[in-house]
Amino acid sequence: MENKNPLVILRDVCKTYRRGSQTIPVLQDINLEINEGDFIALMGPSGSGKSTLLNLIAGIDKADCGSITIGGVDITTLSETELARWRGLHVGFIFQFYNLIPVLTAYENIELPLLLSDLSKKERREHVEMTLEMVSLSDRSEHFPSQLSGGQQQRVAIARAVVTDPTILVADEPTGDLDRVSAAEILGLMERLNTQLSKTIIMVTHDPRAAEKARIIRHLDKGYLNADHKTYL
Amino acid sequence: MKIPISYSFRNLWTRRLTTIFTTSGMALVVFVFASILMLSAGLKKTLVETGSYDNVVVIRKAAGTEVQSGVDRLPASIIETQPEIATGPNGRKLVVKELVVLINLQKRGSNKPGQVVIRGITENSLTLRPQVKLVKGRLPRPGSSELMAGLSIAKRFQGAGFGETLHFSMRDWNIVGVFDAGNTGFNSEIWGDVDQLMQSFRRPVYSSVLFKLRDSSDFGKVKARIENDPRLTLEAKRETTYYADQSEMMAKFLRILGMSLTVIFSFGAVIGAMITMYASVSNRTAEIGTLRALGFMRRNILYTFIIEAMLLGLVGGCIGLFFASFLQLFTISTLNFQTFSELAFSFTLTFEIAYKALLFSLIMGLVGGALPAFRAARMNIVEALRAG
Amino acid sequence: MQIIKLIYRNTLRHKLRTFLTILGLTIAILAFGLLRTVVSAWYAGVEASSASRLITRNAISLVFMLPSSYKEKIRQIEGVQTVSWGNWFGGVYIDEKNFFPNFAVDPKTYLELYPEYALTPEEEKAFLIDRKGFIAGRKVVERFGWKVGDTVTLRGTIFPGNWDFVLRGIYKGKYRTTDETQFFFHWEYLNESMKKTSLRRADQPGFFIAGVKDPDQAAEVAARIDASFKNSVTETLTETEKAFQMGFVSMTEAIVIAIQLVSFVVIIIIMAVVANTMAMSARERTGEYAVFKTLGFGKWHIAGLIFGESFFITMTGCALGILATFPAAKAFGDAMSAFLPIFHVSAKTIYLGILASVIVAVVAAIIPAWRSVNIRIAEGLRKIT
DSSP states (O other), rough: OOOOOOOEEEEEEEEEEETTTTEEEEEEEEEEEEETEEEEEEEEEEEEHHHHHHHHTTSSSOOSSSEEETTTTEGSSSOOHHHHHHHHHHHHETTTTOOOOEEEEEEHHHHHGGGSOOHHHHHHOOOOOHHHHHHTTTGGGTTTTGGHHHHHHHHHHHHHTTOOOOOOEEESTTTTTOHHHHHHHHHHHHHHHHHHHEEEEEEEEEOOHHHHHHSSSEEETTTTTEEEEEEEO | SSSHHHHHHHHHHHHHHHHHHHHHHHHHHHHHHHHHHHHHHHHHHHHHHHSOOOEEEEEEEOOSTTTTBOOOOOHHHHHTOOOTTTTTSSBBSSEEEEEEEEEEBBBTTTOOOEEEEEEOOOOOHHHOOTTTTTEEEEEOTTTSSHHHHHHHHHHTTTTTTTTTTTEEEEEEEEEEEEETTTSGGGGGGEEEEEEHHHHHHHHSSSSEEEEESSSSHHHHHHHHHHHHHHTTOOOEEEEEHHEEEEEEEEHHHHHHHHHHHHHHHHHHHHHHHHHHHHHHHHHHHHHHEEEHHOOOOOHHHHHHHHHHHHHHHHHHHHHHHHHHHHHGGGGEEOOOOTTOOOEEEEEOHHHHHHHHHHHHHHHHHHHHHHHHHHHHHTTTHHHHHHOO | OOOHHHHHHHHHHTTHHHHHHHHHHHHHHHHHHHHHHHHHHHHHHHHOOTTTEEEEESOOOOOOSOOTTTTHHHHHHHTTEEEEEEEEEEBBBBSSGGGGOOEEEEEHHHHOOOTTTTTTTTHHHHHHTTTEEEEEEEEHHHHHTTTTTTTEEEEETTTTEEEEEEEEEEESSSTTSSSOOOOOEEHHHHHHHEEEOGGTTTTTEEEEEESOOOOHHHHHHHHHHHHHHHTSSSSSEEHHHHHHHHHHHHTTTHHHHHHHHHHHHHHHHHHHHHHHHHHHEEEEEEEHHHHHHHOOHHHHHHHHHHHHHHHHHHHHHHHHHHHHHHHHHHHHHTTTTOOOOOOOOOOOHHHHHHHHHHHHHHHHHHHHHHHHHHHOHHHHTTTOO
């Protein structure tokens, strides 16, 4: 039995883009609940607003209406500074193009979010080494991203995403730039994070194989969230 | 600093070629800046050290320099009777009457002309100038056609070296000694017996009188007495002041020229830095977005880019200063605009100049990096991530 | 014409970068122009010298005078047409920092030898008649606001006392290179005063100026003059006016060389930075150029586009730099007028500036143009993500 605690609650959320005098609605009337431990995939055609929705949940974009409550905190009421701090503690990011810092080693990339905390160097080391172990890259910790394959870079990115033990993991097309084998690896890793470590994962994807790994699939169309959803156990 | 400095360093290192170009520009500006300050300091040092605080120079009123001055025998004798004059170890008063004229000599190697100071001295002249030390040969004998040359002149001018002979005023003059006066202007002079020189130049008047005060605080009193005496049309200055005044025109010229160059070039360097930093920000847009997404604040981004720019400046500054320090090996030999005589001085690097130069380079980096850093800080997270 | 429009639009895309690059170039050209002008100002005296005038002075140095009896002897030397004489007075007008050159000269012969100091006949006449009169160049008169008829006092340094003079004429330089900051008064006025106060110093001009009939004979005439006074009590040194001026310049040569050196290197660096920037931009757009190719643009169209942009930016910077050089030179020249009285931006300087800019434009565009011309379309398109 899953734990039915709503971790993420979106109520009447909308987002519009302004271009001069024109306003283009990107998201409208979004109401969504994500429970702790869910692995949810957001799918939809290009322009459906799925990435925007992910950005709102992740706290890197601001909603124009409604409320977004995560772990009891309504992030729409937070100031920019408070939001940044909140992100550092509660959100782990996995991007399509890994977004690793090229001049930092794998170790340093993973350590990066911890620099925002008060942990001592020794404590940071413990966390980083643990996550390196988790993604099976302990032997590559001193390598730079340019020296790693796509799959390896994404694994470093995942390690970086979980090193702070965040409340939610958001992934935007995590397998978009990977070949079949690496993609499978990454998805397997994410699945383990969800099943073994109860990480709540919200993923945007085109990839049906990725969607398969998620147990809940929601579709977006022209800015609206479709009511029906598939749930896999 | 949440974002480590090594991040900035490594980013500069990654785009090596651009970094090299930009720091070279900065290095050159700092080099010019430092070299001007060093030149002015060297000039000041030479002229100020040329002179003792306790010595008083007396020349004709408004003459400005010894070369343009004439002091007749009678006024000169009156000066010699001033009670405030100190007494030397030989029991005689420490006062000398000297002749100072310029002669044309040809430089070694290039045959180009130079105007060199010839000073007619007497026995106490050396006592009054402790900076002067005989390094080769001996002093010219009184009553003879012998001369001794300052190190700079012996080195640079034909016929002025040890053992050589100069010919002027229908006489041959032998160089029997060479003296080293350290950094002072005396190194650019030739000294000989005052009576012999006055005779051969047919100058019946002295150029100046120099004496040492027994008590330095007596200066005001003596000066007032000399300048208010109706029999004399003379003025008195401390020797240090006298020489400092002589460099004013040169110093001013160097300052104006140098500073305008520095200002113009620093604009160029700052623009170079700006272009580099804008390009840097532009190339790392996705990175900036990522850092912000991870939770770093706008101000963290601002600081890291400003630090990067200041590092550019600092590296450039260190390189510029490093090369500027080698200038100390060179001596500039030129005509002093004010005295029309040959003057040799060198570049002097002081601690003050070094830190001013580095500060200047940091500021250039700061100014160049400020706007691009603000642009980086103001980026919108979503747009920045999309740009990657 | 479409290409030109494209070029213009392209440069506006990265407005800031384009602006900064142009600014960088403007500064480089400005600095170049200013420095070259400083260097040529240094040699201005030499430029203004005449090949048909000889300066005779005491062989020992400028500090010693010559007997006025030499006047007749020099006049009789073969090849000499006119003889004038004078002293460097070195007077101070109120304060040392107001420095300008002032001389006591024999008015009639001096003006004959120096036709470039142009006076109206009335001014010349007034000057010749009034023994206390003086003439001065336009620049120095404007600087101090003197008017004809004003009394000006100079404080003597070499010749002590306060000396009063009355402005009788303002000379304008006939040539661009003529120094308009000089001040001339009657030699007799000085000499008479010396006879009264310091007889020993009377009848001793500091220099003689001889005008030669044939400039090609100048060197020989000079030698003849010196030969006639050799082994006398006062030997002379005679040289052409040009050589005399060069002597002074060479005494301060070290500074000029230093300026030239530094400016050369710094400007190269700024140019390199700018060229690097433009090459950066062109490199970033290889993908675009591939697209142009698919649209049917030929190789040389692309190359033309790149060179065109490069030239547009460099020439704009160059033009602005040259325009800015003039006011900057004026400001600089005014600040330094005591040291460098002639401060003009020469045509040669402008041409060199343009040449340098063209070189930068070509250097910046060459490699990107070559690359883009040769890029295979598919490769280029891959660069656009």
